Amino acid sequence: MALHEYECPACGGAMEFNPKSQKLKCPFCDSEFDVKDYVANHNSDSTGVSAEEYNTQSTDKDDNEMFIYSCGSCGGEILATESLGSMKCPFCSNNVVVKEKFTGKFTPDYIIPFTKTREDAMQAYSGYVKNKKLLPKVFAEQNHIDEIRGIYVPFWLFSATENFSGTYEATKVRTWSDSNYQYTETSHYSIEREGFEMFESVPEDGSKEMPDDLMESIEPYDRTAMVPFNMGYLAGFLANKYNVTADQDRDKALQRMKETISSNIRKTISGYSTLRPLSENCATRDESIKYALYPVYVLNTSWNGNNYLFAMNGQSGKFVGNLPWSLKQALKYYIPIAAGVAAAAFAVMMIAL
Numbered sequence: 001m002a003l004h005e006y007e008c009p010a011c012g013g014a015m016e017f018n019p020k021s022q023k024l025k026c027p028f029c030d031s032e033f034d035v036k037d038y039v040a041n042h043n044s045d046s047t048g049v050s051a052e053e054y055n056t057q058s059t060d061k062d063d064n065e066m067f068i069y070s071c072g073s074c075g076g077e078i079l080a081t082e083s084l085g086s087m088k089c090p091f092c093s094n095n096v097v098v099k100e101k102f103t104g105k106f107t108p109d110y111i112i113p114f115t116k117t118r119e120d121a122m123q124a125y126s127g128y129v130k131n132k133k134l135l136p137k138v139f140a141e142q143n144h145i146d147e148i149r150g151i152y153v154p155f156w157l158f159s160a161t162e163n164f165s166g167t168y169e170a171t172k173v174r175t176w177s178d179s180n181y182q183y184t185e186t187s188h189y190s191i192e193r194e195g196f197e198m199f200e201s202v203p204e205d206g207s208k209e210m211p212d213d214l215m216e217s218i219e220p221y222d223r224t225a226m227v228p229f230n231m232g233y234l235a236g237f238l239a240n241k242y243n244v245t246a247d248q249d250r251d252k253a254l255q256r257m258k259e260t261i262s263s264n265i266r267k268t269i270s271g272y273s274t275l276r277p278l279s280e281n282c283a284t285r286d287e288s289i290k291y292a293l294y295p296v297y298v299l300n301t302s303w304n305g306n307n308y309l310f311a312m313n314g315q316s317g318k319f320v321g322n323l324p325w326s327l328k329q330a331l332k333y334y335i336p337i338a339a340g341v342a343a344a345a346f347a348v349m350m351i352a353l
């Protein structure tokens with residue numbers, strides 16, 4: 001394993017990808033470089049040692065296997081999970097990328113670079129927390145907000161054409177009456193539909209660490225901003241290689257396409273009282289798969305024995321969180337309101353008397 005570093009050619013400082021300028025920037029001397037022009041001039045051949053071998057304590061080989069790298073800049077030992085490929089040295093803040101995690105079969109086809117800065121994410125989080133008045137105070141503390149991290153998450157992008165055919169049974173009901181009787185006329189229809197829809201780049205999360213529902217909730221990403229992968233974009237951010245294969249994600253992606261075309265076809269059938277599908281068939285063709293990295297800011301918190309995760313789309317700024325309600329805070333917040341309402345009701349009664 002070789003570590004790839006982003007040493008500034010002018011002053012030797014650790015450069016970072018800047019979401020605002022979309023360039024590699026040195027925070028020490030302000031030099032900027034186009035990502036595509038930047039060629040790593042400082043690669044150390046620090047070999048990642050499996051923490052397992054290192055400790056000689058044998059544990060089951062699993063995805064939580066840890067690796068130890070030695071920082072080419074300060075010699076410090078960096079401990080990372082097997083899938084983490086881009087990180088910051090905890091000792092000297094040097095930005096390092098483990099080349100093997102993004103080359104060979106792990107080479108991403110595309111990347112959506114961060115366009116939102118870490119400050120944007122911190123602001124969105126603070127705004128969110130401020131609006132949730134029932135939150136425990138710990139969530140709003142600055143040292144906690146500082147733990148927001150920018151991560152590139154691996155995604156599989158599935159493209160395919162779905163051929164759809166369906167048969168349906170529908171009815172139209174007409175009622176009328178004369179002076180003696182009420183009439184109901186039910187007409188039965190047999191409906192057939194055929195069509196195809198081309199799907200492009202349907203994303204499925206390729207990372208076990210990221211909860212699927214969380215990633216789905218911060219979609220969509222604008223894939224027109226997708227660019228060919230270059231390791232320069234990773235500087236200063238965390239990045240994971242995939243640990244869910246395209247094969248494992250494929251069924252889910254195809255299912256999403258099938259549900260979409262089925263619902264779109266059904267929308268073309270209208271004006272009936274009832275509609276019942278008799279058969280719906282889908283055939284997939286022209287399938288292709290690409291591998292891309294998408295930008296996300298995350299904040300992972302444990303509080304009172306529960307885990308809370310907040311995330312922001314690093315491209316659009318869409319923010320989601322699953323914040324807990326604290327009963328203590330709820331009482332503090334609700335009691336004055338309840339008292340106010342009671343007082344108002346009392347005043348109304350007095351006037352009515």
Ligand SMILES: [Zn+2]
Nearest residue numbers: 008011026029
């Ligand atoms: Zn510099």
Ligand SMILES: [Zn+2]
Nearest residue numbers: 071074089092
């Ligand atoms: Zn270091």
